[in-house]
Each structure stands twice: as C-alpha cells, then as structure tokens.
Amino acid sequence: MWRDADGEVVAWAGLIRPGGLELHASPSLVPTVLRWFDQAAGSVEQTVTAMDTDTALIAGLRNSGYCEADEPYFRHCVRDLDGDLPAPTLPDGYRVRATRRGEVAERAAVHRAAWRPKSLGRLQVPPVDLGDGESGMATERYRVIAETWPYRRDLDLVVEASDGTLVASALGWYDDVNRAALLEPVGTDPRHARRGLGAAVSLACLRSMRDAGATLAVVCPRGDTGYPVPRELYHRIGFRDAGRTVTYRRAA
Numbered sequence: 001m002w003r004d005a006d007g008e009v010v011a012w013a014g015l016i017r018p019g020g021l022e023l024h025a026s027p028s029l030v031p032t033v034l035r036w037f038d039q040a041a042g043s044v045e046q047t048v049t050a051m052d053t054d055t056a057l058i059a060g061l062r063n064s065g066y067c068e069a070d071e072p073y074f075r076h077c078v079r080d081l082d083g084d085l086p087a088p089t090l091p092d093g094y095r096v097r098a099t100r101r102g103e104v105a106e107r108a109a110v111h112r113a114a115w116r117p118k119s120l121g122r123l124q125v126p127p128v129d130l131g132d133g134e135s136g137m138a139t140e141r142y143r144v145i146a147e148t149w150p151y152r153r154d155l156d157l158v159v160e161a162s163d164g165t166l167v168a169s170a171l172g173w174y175d176d177v178n179r180a181a182l183l184e185p186v187g188t189d190p191r192h193a194r195r196g197l198g199a200a201v202s203l204a205c206l207r208s209m210r211d212a213g214a215t216l217a218v219v220c221p222r223g224d225t226g227y228p229v230p231r232e233l234y235h236r237i238g239f240r241d242a243g244r245t246v247t248y249r250r251a252a
C-alpha cells in the first residue's frame with residue numbers, strides 16, 4: 001500500500017498469481033507501482049489487467065513495454081435503478097424471496113448447484129481447468145460470507161420451488177456511500193435452467209437494492225464469446241455495456 005502525507009492509502013497492489021498484478025493507483029503513482037511490480041515479480045512473464053477507461057494505467061503500461069493481449073475479458077454492465085425496473089415474473093410453482101435466518105445450509109447448497117467448478121474454471125481469465133467436482137461452498141464458508149460487512153440478508157435473494165427447495169439465487173452488495181449496487185453472484189440450479197429464474201431473481205435483487213437506496217447497479221460478466229450467457233441475461237433485464245477489462249502482457 002502507498003500512503004500520502006496524511007496516511008491515506010492512495011494506491012494498493014498485489015501479486016494475484018506469479019507474474020500477475022492487480023492494482024488501484026492514482027495516475028501519478030502508476031509508474032511507482034509498476035516499478036514495484038517489476039521487482040516483486042522477478043524475471044517472469046508479467047500480466048496486468050486494466051479497465052479500458054483507465055487511461056493513466058494504460059499509458060503507464062505502454063510506456064513500460066506492455067502490449068495488449070487478445071484474451072477473454074470481463075465486461076462491466078450498468079443499469080439505472082429507477083422507476084423502470086420491472087417486477088419479476090416466475091413460472092407457476094416458483095416464488096422469489098429473501099433468504100431466511102437459519103437457512104445458511106440451504107443457501108450454500110443452491111450456490112453449489114449452480115456453480116460447478118467446471119463453469120467457474122471456464123469463467124476465469126485466463127480459463128483454467130478446475131475439474132468436474134463439487135463447489136467448495138460449504139455451509140460454514142457461506143456463514144462467513146453472511147457475517148462479512150456489507151452483507152445484508154434482505155439483499156440475498158433466492159427462488160424456491162414448489163417442494164421448498166432453493167433453486168436459484170442472486171446476492172446484492174450495496175455501497176451506501178456511492179449509492180451503487182453490485183449484483184454478484186447469480187446462479188440457477190441447471191435442473192431448473194432456462195425458465196426465467198435467473199432473470200427473475202436478479203430483478204428481485206435489483207428492486208431490493210433500489211429500495212435500500214441504490215441508484216445504479218453494476219454486474220461484471222464475461223464479455224467475450226467464450227462465456228456469453230450471463231451477459232445475455234443481464235442485457236435481457238436492462239443492463240447496458242460500460243467499460244471492459246483488458247489484459248496487458250510483457251515477456252519475461
């Protein structure tokens with residue numbers, strides 16, 4: 001972390017994997033952070049992910065010899081949370097509601113059903129093979145998430161089937177300083193896919209975040225053709241494309 005004279009953090013950076021940098025820095029500190037990365041990473045191929053709107057970082061990367069790589073990327077999609085937010089519609093037998101107190105095991109189970117390691121691996125940039133086992137989202141792990149600020153149970157939405165099983169979910173994170181809402185993650189048990197549940201639970205979550213005070217929502221699906229369905233879903237419910245991530249690479 002880099003701090004200014006008052007002790008405020010003005011940049012942070014970390015190696016997310018060998019040779020892979022993640023950072024947030026004010027424009028004047030970009031060269032300093034990249035110099036730190038150069039030393040910390042050692043003589044391996046170096047990759048940095050930047051938003052295409054971050055002109056200071058991109059200029060700093062180009063000046064340091066990085067080139068844009070033609071790789072999968074994430075697209076930031078945004079949606080105004082105003083009056084034009086349709087009510088969710090569901091097929092007969094399903095209902096959408098907030099997660100209940102004491103329902104952590106069921107909530108973790110619906111996450112596991114939707115998020116198979118195979119799709120999680122395909123989603124990553126660059127994609128990795130995580131095998132075809134079961135997701136590691138155990139009840140205890142979900143409990144930790146649910147106890148982590150700014151988690152709110154009223155923004156943790158689920159779809160319940162007629163037998164009471166949870167079959168889809170959408171978790172919302174509300175930043176009450178910026179009045180911005182992050183939708184992350186959304187998932188549907190594949191045995192109930194393509195019935196409008198993902199769209200409905202997302203809309204319900206957006207309405208709850210609007211009721212909490214949010215004026216803008218953001219969601220960050222893959223933007224390339226390698227993993228296209230979530231972006232289709234979000235566009236279907238009124239999100240529009242904003243910036244995207246770009247991978248920059250420099251040879252060892």
Ligand SMILES: CC(C)(COP(=O)(O)OP(=O)(O)OC[C@H]1O[C@@H](n2cnc3c(N)ncnc32)[C@H](O)[C@@H]1OP(=O)(O)O)[C@@H](O)C(=O)NCCC(=O)NCCS
Pocket residue numbers: 114115119123168185186187188189192193194195196197198199200220221222229230232233234236
């Ligand atoms: C993405 C996901 C949540 C979709 O759930 P779902 O309940 O099947 O989606 P819906 O039935 O609500 O579909 C809504 C829209 O999304 C798009 N869509 C959904 N599945 C699709 C598919 N297999 N192929 C193409 N478009 C699809 C369509 O536009 C669809 O509208 P339509 O049926 O009227 O054409 C689900 O596939 C999933 O859980 N995937 C794994 C986890 C994941 O990747 N989550 C999103 C991460 S950002």
